[in-house]
Amino acid sequence: MSHATGRRGRRLPTRDELAVWRSFIETAERLRSELETRLQADGGVSGADYSVLLALWEARDHRLRSSTLAERIGWERSRLSHHLGRMERRGLIGREDCATDNRGAEVVLTSDGAAVFRAVSAPHLAGVRKLFVDAFTPEQLDSLGELIGTLASHLDENPTR
Amino acid sequence: MSHATGRRGRRLPTRDELAVWRSFIETAERLRSELETRLQADGGVSGADYSVLLALWEARDHRLRSSTLAERIGWERSRLSHHLGRMERRGLIGREDCATDNRGAEVVLTSDGAAVFRAVSAPHLAGVRKLFVDAFTPEQLDSLGELIGTLASHLDENPTR
DNA sequence: CTACTTTGATTGACACGTCAATGATGTATC
DNA sequence: GATACATCATTGACGTGTCAATCAAAGTAG
Numbered sequence: 001m002s003h004a005t006g007r008r009g010r011r012l013p014t015r016d017e018l019a020v021w022r023s024f025i026e027t028a029e030r031l032r033s034e035l036e037t038r039l040q041a042d043g044g045v046s047g048a049d050y051s052v053l054l055a056l057w058e059a060r061d062h063r064l065r066s067s068t069l070a071e072r073i074g075w076e077r078s079r080l081s082h083h084l085g086r087m088e089r090r091g092l093i094g095r096e097d098c099a100t101d102n103r104g105a106e107v108v109l110t111s112d113g114a115a116v117f118r119a120v121s122a123p124h125l126a127g128v129r130k131l132f133v134d135a136f137t138p139e140q141l142d143s144l145g146e147l148i149g150t151l152a153s154h155l156d157e158n159p160t161r
Numbered sequence: 162m163s164h165a166t167g168r169r170g171r172r173l174p175t176r177d178e179l180a181v182w183r184s185f186i187e188t189a190e191r192l193r194s195e196l197e198t199r200l201q202a203d204g205g206v207s208g209a210d211y212s213v214l215l216a217l218w219e220a221r222d223h224r225l226r227s228s229t230l231a232e233r234i235g236w237e238r239s240r241l242s243h244h245l246g247r248m249e250r251r252g253l254i255g256r257e258d259c260a261t262d263n264r265g266a267e268v269v270l271t272s273d274g275a276a277v278f279r280a281v282s283a284p285h286l287a288g289v290r291k292l293f294v295d296a297f298t299p300e301q302l303d304s305l306g307e308l309i310g311t312l313a314s315h316l317d318e319n320p321t322r
Numbered sequence: 323c324t325a326c327t328t329t330g331a332t333t334g335a336c337a338c339g340t341c342a343a344t345g346a347t348g349t350a351t352c
Numbered sequence: 353g354a355t356a357c358a359t360c361a362t363t364g365a366c367g368t369g370t371c372a373a374t375c376a377a378a379g380t381a382g
Binding site: 028 | 235
């Protein structure tokens with residue numbers, strides 16, 4: 001029994017555990033940041049812009065209720081509102097009233113927005129392959145996928161207190 | 162030979178590869194975000210604040226040159242300057258002139274800053290253990306550490322274009 | 323010593339994210 | 353159909369991050 005094991009699970013991470021943690025979170029952030037830089041260079045869009053463009057691109061008629069869009073990309077409503085305002089000013093999306101709910105708004109991909117998405121999409125995916133996928137053998141990628149799945153399930157079981 | 166394999170490595174990620182990628186980046190972000198929420202609740206500090214406090218806590222005399230601090234936590238100078246300004250206003254850190262280089266500034270942890278760090282540190286580490294470490298068996302954590310190491314090395318070999 | 327370049331740090335402008343408050347519309351209950 | 357409550361979306365305030373510009377102090381070359 002370890003001396004560090006106090007009452008009920010109050011044990012802190014060991015040096016090695018902490019090293020894995022730091023490596024994990026820093027590498028993920030680094031990857032996110034590098035891909036974002038490339039997106040910006042290739043088409044002048046941020047990662048946030050890309051999320052919105054992708055969701056609209058995949059939607060029927062390139063159109064989504066604002067709340068649906070927020071849910072689909074996992075954003076808070078107010079964040080989306082602010083961001084849509086900025087994207088609208090740049091001509092990437094448009095906003096229209098919702099036919100079935102007068103409170104609602106529909107977000108529409110403009111042709112400019114679609115053009116930008118088409119321009120950045122392939123380079124972005126190529127970047128994901130080059131920087132992430134190509135780092136691993138197929139077996140390693142499978143393992144990583146399972147480990148991340150395990151982590152995600154664990155988070156599901158540990159809601160924010 | 163896959164029809165999707167065009168000339169020289171222009172292959173895009175498959176559906177499965179992309180799923181691992183999305184899972185990876187989203188889960189990392191989720192973890193970061195949950196731990197940040199806890200930090201905020203436990204001691205009113207952001208993840209950024211915590212990085213600065215930790216670096217100063219570990220430094221000799223709880224004091225670092227501004228540029229050294231920036232390098233140690235991997236921030237741009239201007240970001241650090243802005244953030245230090247805000248932390249100074251809150252009384253967490255202080256700034257003094259550097260004795261050996263008149264251009265330089267030294268950042269010092271105040272006693273208030275040290276107290277805040279002591280207050281949030283253990284709960285934060287407990288959160289890391291609970292949300293991250295505890296998700297895995299020791300063997301799984303080792304595997305994950307190695308995979309992340311592989312990824313980090315791959316990124317080192319692929320500098321930003 | 324003087325001109326040129328580099329480095330340390332800060333600043334201003336602007337894009338971004340979060341939180342709390344708001345207003346307008348929909349839904350349920352009586 | 354009037355009251356109460358929930359939902360959709362936006363807004364304002366504020367803290368944060370990035371980029372380019374700035375300025376002072378070192379370092380370097382002649």
